Amino acid sequence: MADYDFDVLVIGAGPGGYVAAIRAAQLGLKTACAESRETLGGTCLNVGCIPSKAMLHASEYYDAAANGAMAKMGVVVEPKLDLAAMHGQRKEAVTQLTGGIEFLFKKNKVEWLKGRASFESADSVKVGERIVRAKNIVIATGSSVTPLPGVEVDNAAGRIVDSTGALELAAVPKTLVVIGGGVIGLELGSVWRRLGADVIVVEYLDQILPGFDDDVRKEANKIFKKQGFQFKLGTKVTAATASGKSVSLAVEPAKGGASETLEADVLLVSIGRKPNTDGLALDKAGLKVNARGQIETDHDFRTAVAGIWAIGDVVPGPMLAHKAEDEGIAVAENIAGQTGIVNHEVIPSVVYTMPEIAGVGLTETQAREHGEVKVGKFPMLANSRAKTNHEPDGFVKVIADAKTDRVLGVWVIASVGGTMIAEATLAMEFGATSEDIAYTCHAHPTHSEALKEAAMAVTGKAIHI
Numbered sequence: 001m002a003d004y005d006f007d008v009l010v011i012g013a014g015p016g017g018y019v020a021a022i023r024a025a026q027l028g029l030k031t032a033c034a035e036s037r038e039t040l041g042g043t044c045l046n047v048g049c050i051p052s053k054a055m056l057h058a059s060e061y062y063d064a065a066a067n068g069a070m071a072k073m074g075v076v077v078e079p080k081l082d083l084a085a086m087h088g089q090r091k092e093a094v095t096q097l098t099g100g101i102e103f104l105f106k107k108n109k110v111e112w113l114k115g116r117a118s119f120e121s122a123d124s125v126k127v128g129e130r131i132v133r134a135k136n137i138v139i140a141t142g143s144s145v146t147p148l149p150g151v152e153v154d155n156a157a158g159r160i161v162d163s164t165g166a167l168e169l170a171a172v173p174k175t176l177v178v179i180g181g182g183v184i185g186l187e188l189g190s191v192w193r194r195l196g197a198d199v200i201v202v203e204y205l206d207q208i209l210p211g212f213d214d215d216v217r218k219e220a221n222k223i224f225k226k227q228g229f230q231f232k233l234g235t236k237v238t239a240a241t242a243s244g245k246s247v248s249l250a251v252e253p254a255k256g257g258a259s260e261t262l263e264a265d266v267l268l269v270s271i272g273r274k275p276n277t278d279g280l281a282l283d284k285a286g287l288k289v290n291a292r293g294q295i296e297t298d299h300d301f302r303t304a305v306a307g308i309w310a311i312g313d314v315v316p317g318p319m320l321a322h323k324a325e326d327e328g329i330a331v332a333e334n335i336a337g338q339t340g341i342v343n344h345e346v347i348p349s350v351v352y353t354m355p356e357i358a359g360v361g362l363t364e365t366q367a368r369e370h371g372e373v374k375v376g377k378f379p380m381l382a383n384s385r386a387k388t389n390h391e392p393d394g395f396v397k398v399i400a401d402a403k404t405d406r407v408l409g410v411w412v413i414a415s416v417g418g419t420m421i422a423e424a425t426l427a428m429e430f431g432a433t434s435e436d437i438a439y440t441c442h443a444h445p446t447h448s449e450a451l452k453e454a455a456m457a458v459t460g461k462a463i464h465i
């Protein structure tokens, strides 16, 4: 190995980095992973996917008890919120899962280099006081919150917070204003609405959930409004000031117009995330970022500099944990001389609200830009299991190529939409037609039958509608 310390050095131990490190070690490569956090697992395990799902799951139970959904099924309870215990189970999930990654590192002999990494040259990196040389370096430094000029986040004070602060509020705010009607705003807005907050979402665009299918965006908006969310669409926040116990914010129409003032106990800023490259000294390695601050790679995750690779939130594409993980596996396999591929056309996306909102592939608008399409839609109200479970909201929509019948996109709003989208993703990965899904036997009674019916609806054959 000449005078290299490692075959592979991964920078960042999020779902991209830790998976890349473990896979590289499995393939017999001497591997280290630099991580500056106290615990492994990155944004996802520490302050992202996992703690947010812990709060979503727990608050869903509370909501079901408080809003009469349980009483409707004959279970009468008077819920009492123990927020400290709810936070306790969130922290426990994080501790167990981040500890699990540490165990996997030990098991696979991945060395954890504790500290911030920065390039010294194209093949050497300084981590803390140590300088290490590696034949291959994988940048998996992830992303962090996009700041909003004029709105200063102070998570410790708990008034103007980002997603990390919003996971840890010590009390349920009376009013929570959320800037950004995207994934974080709707998930964390749901948590605090369920626990009793009035939630107002201020969104710059004229609809929530950009990037999702238009029908889904409209229906989601209706469902969330019914749940008590208030939306101020086409609106921007121009300034916010926290004073002691409240926040005062100035909002005005995105296209310009009269300004108004909103008062809130807590303001959540969730307007997107930006790639982490600050302090990496990319210039010393000969690397540049693009206009969006991302590190560009080729199909194999090679950057412009030989021996340096990049994956996850720091490269272009959706900022999703499963996309980062798949890239982690692929990059390790490519480094080992195997063929590591990620099909970026088929990456599912899920918003873990109630109901869940999920999609994979093209939206109807995008699909129509490519040619003629056929669309099949089936409402969850007509699905026997959803109806029995008192979960009538939502639908499944299958978009297929009009000539070949190949499925181009699937969109779901359903209580278990996140689970249902896996089947659609697998079907699309295998190049399925709508007929393939329609003629696949689906267990009864399951929510998944709605996907079969939507696929049948593509050719006008749905039975239960």
Ligand code: FAD
Binding pocket: 011, 012, 013, 014, 015, 016, 017, 018, 034, 035, 036, 037, 041, 042, 043, 044, 045, 047, 048, 049, 050, 052, 115, 116, 117, 118, 140, 141, 142, 143, 163, 164, 184, 276, 279, 280, 311, 312, 313, 314, 319, 320, 321, 322, 323, 324, 352
């Ligand atoms: P990260 O997870 O961000 O990890 C990068 C790591 O690199 C960090 O631990 C960081 O400390 C470390 N690092 C950075 N720079 C250096 C350096 N110079 N030296 C050493 N270490 C460094 N995605 C989903 O798919 N599903 C979800 O349900 C979901 N929920 C989310 C909820 C929230 C509130 C947030 C904020 C995000 C959520 N995401 C979700 C997105 C998901 O967390 C990210 O897409 C994912 O973590 C990206 O993985 P990554 O490995 O690229 O980067």
Ligand code: NAI
Binding pocket: 148, 179, 180, 181, 182, 183, 184, 185, 187, 202, 203, 204, 205, 208, 209, 210, 235, 236, 237, 270, 271, 272, 273, 318, 319, 320, 349, 350, 351, 352
């Ligand atoms: P987002 O990109 O999902 O949504 C941001 C929203 O803010 C958009 O609707 C945008 O139009 C709006 N916006 C931008 N600037 C604004 C302004 N000045 N005023 C008002 N609105 C403004 O970003 P979000 O919610 O911060 O999440 C970041 C990323 O984290 C997501 O893109 C996603 O990749 C990831 N994530 C994924 C989750 C999941 O998979 N379930 C959960 C949470 C986060």
